[in-house]
Amino acid sequence: MTILAGEVDTEVRAELLARYRRIRGETEQLSDPLSAEDMQLQSMSDASPTKWHLAHTSWFFETFLLRPHLPGYRPFDPDFHQLFNSYYNSLGTPFSRPQRGLLSRPDLEAVFAYRRRIDSCMEQLLTQVPLISSLDALVTLGLNHEQQHQELLLTDIKHAFSINPVLPAYADGGVDEDTEDGAPPLVWLPINGGLHRIGSEGDHFYFDNESPIHQQLVGDFAVASRLVTNAEYLEFIEDGGYREPRLWLSDGWALIQREQRTCPHYWQQREGRWYQFTLGGLQPLLGHEPVCHVSFYEADAFATWAGRRLPTEFEWEVAACQLRRPDQLAGANLLEKRSFRPLTATSGQNQFLGDLWEWTSSAYLPYPGFRPSADAVGEYNGKFMCNQKVLRGGSCVTPADHIRMSYRNFFYPHQSWQFTGIRLAGDVQ
C-alpha cells in the first residue's frame, strides 16, 4: 500500500467517498439473494459465513481507521473486536476460525446496524477529518480488502450450498451465451524472454506483496491463447489421468488417493452425463467452457499429461502485459457481468483477466527487498508466504477495479473452492 505524507485535495476526497459508497453497497447487494439463515453457514474451516464477511469488512474500517483516526469514536460493540478479527494476532486472539458459523449472535440485523454505523462514521472521517495521504491509503486498502471478501462471499456460499442435497441456486443459472460455437482453437503465442520489470508500477493501488517492483530474468516461452476447457479436461480423465501416478506431484497423488478423487470439485455424474454445481444450481457440464475448481495438483497433472507446463507467475505477468488489448477489461468476464461462472472463450479474447484465477508454477514468496509494514496491517500478506502457490488474473467473481496485471493471489495447492483454472505454457522448441 502506498503511504505518503501530505493532505489530499478535495477532488480526491470526493472520489474516495464515492468509491467507498459504491464498494460497500456492492457487498450488501451481493448478500441480497441470501436469507439470514444462508448467511449463517460455514461449511468448512477455509470458508466463512456471509454474515461474518459483512461484519469483518466493517471491523477492518473500525480497527484501522475509526478507532485510531476518528476523534471521539466509540466502538459499536466491544465484543466485535474479538469476534470479527480474522487473523491479526497482534490485536488479540481472534475468535476460533472453524467456529465462525456458530455466531448466531450478533444477528444479521445487528451486523447491518454495525455496517450503517461504520459507514456513517467513515463518511464523517472522509468529509471532516483532515485526510492526509496515509489515511487515504488505508481507506483504499480497506476497500480492496472488502472487494477480496466480495469474492470470498460468493465462493464460500457456493461451497456451503453444494453440501445441501437440494442444491440451492444463488442466482439464475444463466446458460452460457454462445454455446453453439464452441471454444476457439488453442493457439500458442510466443513471448520473448529477457529481463522484465515485475510488480506494481505504483500508479494505482497495489498490495504490499506486489512490491518492490524489480527485474526478473525470463526465458523465451510460449503461452496458450485461452484457458483449458472442460472437454479437454475430460480427455485427461478418460485417458486415465487420475489413475496414473507418473503424472502427479507426490503430494497430489497422495491427496487424490486419500480422498478418492476422480474429477474436479463440484463435478458429478448422473446416469452417465456430467454435471457441475454452479452458483446457478446444478447444470450440465458444457465442454467449451473453461474447466474450473481444479486444485494446483490437478492443474499440474493436466499440464504434464498434455506435455506442457504451467507458467511461472513472472511469465504470466510478462505475457499478459505484452498481449494486452485496449478493451481487455471492458470485455472481461468479471464480477460486474454477474455471470458467476467462467465463460467460453471468444476469438477476440485471451482470458488473461477474469473468468478464472490461473494457477502458476510459482511458490508464493516475497519479492526481493519485500518488507511488511511494522504495524498490525503488516500481517495482511507477508505471513502467508509459505506453502502456497501464486494465482493470477482474477475470476468471474472478481470486481473489475480490483484486478490488475501485477495482482498476486495465493492458495494452498490442494484448495479448489475458488474459481481456479488452467492456462498452459511451454518452452519454445
Place this chain on the structure above:
Amino acid sequence: MTILAGEVDTEVRAELLARYRRIRGETEQLSDPLSAEDMQLQSMSDASPTKWHLAHTSWFFETFLLRPHLPGYRPFDPDFHQLFNSYYNSLGTPFSRPQRGLLSRPDLEAVFAYRRRIDSCMEQLLTQVPLISSLDALVTLGLNHEQQHQELLLTDIKHAFSINPVLPAYADGGVDEDTEDGAPPLVWLPINGGLHRIGSEGDHFYFDNESPIHQQLVGDFAVASRLVTNAEYLEFIEDGGYREPRLWLSDGWALIQREQRTCPHYWQQREGRWYQFTLGGLQPLLGHEPVCHVSFYEADAFATWAGRRLPTEFEWEVAACQLRRPDQLAGANLLEKRSFRPLTATSGQNQFLGDLWEWTSSAYLPYPGFRPSADAVGEYNGKFMCNQKVLRGGSCVTPADHIRMSYRNFFYPHQSWQFTGIRLAGDVQ
C-alpha cells in the same frame, strides 16, 4: 409402544387430539426465544439445530402416520424424506448428521409451513380416519418422540450458545429461589433387596426398551436422599480428584488426560470465582445446587472418591418406587417449571424425578426377552444397546407427562451436554 387391535372410542380420540395440539404447541413455544439464525446452529455432531428438531419431529408423523395411513396424502416436499430422517437406515440413507447445521434451505418459514401442514393432516387423521388402536399407539409414540426432542432442543441450543464468546441467554437467568437455606443434609435411605418387578406395568405409554416387565434380583442397599451438590463436587476437585488416576475408570482417565479436563463441562473460573454457563447465561456457581453436566466417568470417579458407588438402574427403580411420595410429580423440577436448571433440594423432596438425569452403573442392554418391532420403528431404541449407560429420572427440561419410574434414558459415558447428575448408593454395612 402398546399396539393393540380394535378401534378406540370417541373420548380417547378427543383426548389424543388435545394432547397432540398441546405437545406440538409446546415445541414451538420452546423455539420462541430463538431467531432463525439461532435455530440454524449445530455446534457438534451429537447436537442438532433447533430447526432440524422442528422438522424432524414432523417428519416422524409424516413418515409413520400420514404416508401409510392418511388416504391420498401427498408429501409436503419429497426432499424432506432424506433431509429430516435421523437414523432410520431402513428408510434410505439419512442426510449426514454432522452437517445438519448446513441446511439453510429449507428455511425456517418453510419448516413452520411443514409443521402446519403436518398438523392439519394429523387433525384430519385424528378426526376422520377410523382410529384403530395401533394408530393410537403410533401417534402416542410420535408425541413422546416429540417430547424427547423438546429436551434435546434445549440442551443443544445450550451447547451452541456456550461456544459464542458473548454467552447469550436463552431465558431469564432465574436465580434459585431458596439460596439462603442451602441443601438439606444427605441422608442414607435403606432399601430391602429381593426379587423386584422391573419395567413398565403397561398401564401407560412406555418405550419398547422398558419391556418386557420382568424380575430382577436386587440386594439390600442404601441410597442417598438427594443429588450431589456443587459444593460437594468442589471438595472432590479441591482434593485433587482430577489428578488421581486411581479414582477413575481407565477410559475416563484417558479422556480427561487427553482433553485436559479439570472440572465439569460449562464450569469456568474467573478471577478465582467459579461460574457456570446456563440457559440463563453465565451465572455464579451456587454451592447447594446439584452438580450438573457431569459425564459418567466424572460421576463414577466422584462416587469412588466418596467411598460409595452409583446405583444400578434396577436399584434406582426399586428405590424410586418405594420412596415415591403422593405429590412427587407435582413438586418436581421439570420442564413446565421453566427453571431450565437443577434446583436446590428441599427437605420435603428426594429429587428422583426431575432436576437431573441420574447416571446409573448399568450398561444399556435389552431386558430379557426384548424384541424390537420388525418395521422401521424397530430402529427406535434397540440398535443403541451397546456402549451406553442408563440414566433415570428425567431432568429440569423433561416434560412432566413424559417421565416415569421405568423410563430408561441412555448416553455414552463421555457425554455431558445433557442435564446429568449424580445420586450415590452404597452397600448396607
Place this chain on the structure above:
Amino acid sequence: MTILAGEVDTEVRAELLARYRRIRGETEQLSDPLSAEDMQLQSMSDASPTKWHLAHTSWFFETFLLRPHLPGYRPFDPDFHQLFNSYYNSLGTPFSRPQRGLLSRPDLEAVFAYRRRIDSCMEQLLTQVPLISSLDALVTLGLNHEQQHQELLLTDIKHAFSINPVLPAYADGGVDEDTEDGAPPLVWLPINGGLHRIGSEGDHFYFDNESPIHQQLVGDFAVASRLVTNAEYLEFIEDGGYREPRLWLSDGWALIQREQRTCPHYWQQREGRWYQFTLGGLQPLLGHEPVCHVSFYEADAFATWAGRRLPTEFEWEVAACQLRRPDQLAGANLLEKRSFRPLTATSGQNQFLGDLWEWTSSAYLPYPGFRPSADAVGEYNGKFMCNQKVLRGGSCVTPADHIRMSYRNFFYPHQSWQFTGIRLAGDVQ
C-alpha cells in the same frame, strides 16, 4: 485373588515352585520360533512386542513380590520400572503404550538376563522366605498374569505377521485333522432357568472380577451345541449381511461403513477362493471350522441375521456348568495342543472350553459387592469395567490350567485380533 493369613506348608510351597518353573518356561518356549527382530514388533496400540511381554511378566514379579518381600533385593535395572509397567498409574507414569515397539534397548539378551535374575530371586523367595499365604496368592496371581500374556504374545505376533506381505508362519500350518467329516449339526440344548450361583466357588485361583459369588436370576433358554462355522458365516456374508443396516448395532454399522469391512479380520479372497491368515501362514478357509476373529458387532449381527441372539455371561456359565462332561478339559483345544487355531467340532464335544473366546451379550461390569483391592494390584481388573464386553470359555491359545467356567475375559466390541467366536443362544419357544 484369595489372600489369607498364615504360612503355607512345604508341600504347597514345592508345588508352587514347580508351577512357577513350568509356566515361566512355557512363556520362553512360546518365544522360541521368533527372532530378536520378530520380538521387537508392535503392529498396533492394542498389541505389544513379544520382548515386552517377556519383560513385563518379569516386572510383575519384581514389582509385587521381590521389591516388597525379598530382603535385600536390588532392582535389576531401575529404568525397567517405567519401561515395563503396563498400566499401573499408581506406580508412576508407564512408558507410552503405542511406542513399546521402539524399545530396541534393552535388547533381547538383556531381557532374558532380566528373566533369569527374576527367576533366581523368585526361587530364593519361594524356598527361603517364610511363605505366608498372601505371598502364595500374589505368586499365583503373577503366574496367571503370565499365562494371560502367553495368549497375548501369540495373538499379537499373529497381528504383526499379518501386516507383512510375505505372511510369515509362526508355526507349522497344521491342517485340521478331521477335514472330511465336517462339523456335526447344530443342536439346540434347553437349559432351565431359575436362581443360579454365579462366580468362583473359591476352591481354586480366580481373579477378583469373578467375585463375589452371588445369585443371578436366569430365564429358561436354549444354547447351541457348538460354535458357528465358517460355512455358516459365509452364508451370512453371501446373503448381504454386511450391507443390511437393520442387522447391526448402530456403532457396529458405523464401524463397518467407516472401515469398509466386508468379512472377518484375516479373511481374504484370492481368485475367487477364500483364505485366512493363521499362525501357520495363509491357509484356505475351511468351512467346518469355527469362524474366528469376529468382533462383537459381527457376532451380534450374525446372531440377529440367524434369528437368534448371543447368550448373557450368566446363561453361558449356567449352560457350560450343566453341560460339563467329565473329560471336558482333556479333550479341549487349548494352548497345550499347539493347534494355534480353532478346530472343527466333533460329535463328542461342545466346545465350551477352548477353541475360541465366546462373545456374550453382557457388558463387563462388577459383580454385586465387588471391591478392588486398595493397593496397586487393585488396578488389575476393576478400572476396565466400562465399554467392554464379556467373553467366556478360553481359546486355542489359552493354557489349560488357566481357564475355568467362571473366567471372565473382556474386550471392546470392535476388537477382533483375539481368537473370538460365536455361540448362539435363543429363548425357549
Place this chain on the structure above:
Amino acid sequence: MTILAGEVDTEVRAELLARYRRIRGETEQLSDPLSAEDMQLQSMSDASPTKWHLAHTSWFFETFLLRPHLPGYRPFDPDFHQLFNSYYNSLGTPFSRPQRGLLSRPDLEAVFAYRRRIDSCMEQLLTQVPLISSLDALVTLGLNHEQQHQELLLTDIKHAFSINPVLPAYADGGVDEDTEDGAPPLVWLPINGGLHRIGSEGDHFYFDNESPIHQQLVGDFAVASRLVTNAEYLEFIEDGGYREPRLWLSDGWALIQREQRTCPHYWQQREGRWYQFTLGGLQPLLGHEPVCHVSFYEADAFATWAGRRLPTEFEWEVAACQLRRPDQLAGANLLEKRSFRPLTATSGQNQFLGDLWEWTSSAYLPYPGFRPSADAVGEYNGKFMCNQKVLRGGSCVTPADHIRMSYRNFFYPHQSWQFTGIRLAGDVQ
C-alpha cells in the same frame, strides 16, 4: 544425471568399482554399532529402519542396473521388489511406508545376504559387461543414492533412539574440541549482485534437479560468516520468541501452538539446565555450537527476530562459491570426521560446507527447462517439487564426496529431524 553414449575406458571402470566398494562398505560400517533390534526401528513415517535402508539401497542397484543390464540376472527374492521399493509408483505399489518397521522378515541376515549377492553381481557387471557411459551414470546415481541413505540412516536412528527413555548413544559422545574458545564473532560479508550462473557445471556428478545450469539475477546482499549458535538461539527463546506471533509465518505459528513447541527438537531442560539429545546420547547444550534440528519455521522466525532474513538458494550458491577457500572441503565437518554433530565455528572456517544443512528461503522448484527423465528414475526428484524448501551445504553426516555447491536438498518446512541450521542474510544497507 549425466547420460552420454560410448563405452568408458578401463581406468574409469576401475575407479568406479573402487568407489562402489568403498561406498557400499561405508553403509555397512555405519550400521556396525547397531543391533538387529535397533535396525528394526521406525519411529515415524518420515523415517525408515536401518535394515530397510540397507535393503533399499541394494534394491536400487538390482532394479535399475542388474535386472535390465546384467544378462541372466535372477532376482534375489521376488518379494523384495515390492518390500524395498520406496516411492517408484511406476514400478508397482510400494509397501506401505509407515509400516516399514513391521518387516521383521526378511531378517537382518537375509538383508546382508542380499547385499552380498547384489555386490557380487555388481562386480560382475562392472568388470565383465561392456560399460557404456549410460551405465556408468546409473551406477554413479546409485552410489549417490546410497550416500543419501547413509545420512538418513543416521538421522533416522537418532530419532528412534530419542523416543527411548534410556536415551541410547549411537557413538561415543565426543565433546566438542574447542569448547573454551567460543565461536568467532559473526561478520557480515558483502556479495555483489548481478546475473550469476546457477546449477551444476556438469564436470562432476549431479542430480537432475541441479540442472539445467542457467542464469539467475541476484541483488547485492550480505551473508553471515558462520551459522547461528545455540547461545544466540537461546536469546531468541528468552526474549519470548515462541510466544510472539508476529515473528512467525502463519503456518509456523499454527504448528507451534498445536504442538506446544517452546524450543528446538531434541532440546530439553532438566533442573534448569539445557541439554540436547545427540548421537552420543544426552549432552549438555554448548552455547557456541551451531543450533541444529530447527524447522524452517523456526529458522525464519529467528531471522525475523534478528532483523535479518534467510538467503535464497541462489544467494547461498553465489556466496558459497565466491567465499570458497582452497582447503574448504578438507576442513569441513562432514561424515568422515565422525563427529556426528555440528561443531563450533573456527576463525578460519565459514561453515558453508558440512556441519548443518542451511535452510534457504527458496521453495523447491524446477530450474527453468528442467525435465525429469521418462523412465522410472524420473521419479527420483521431480515429483517432490512442491511444498518443500531448499537446503544447501550438507551436514556433519553428509559424505565428503557427496556434497557440492550446487547440491539442492529439500524438506518440508515443519521437519526438523535432519541436521538443519540457520545462516542469516541481509540486504545491503
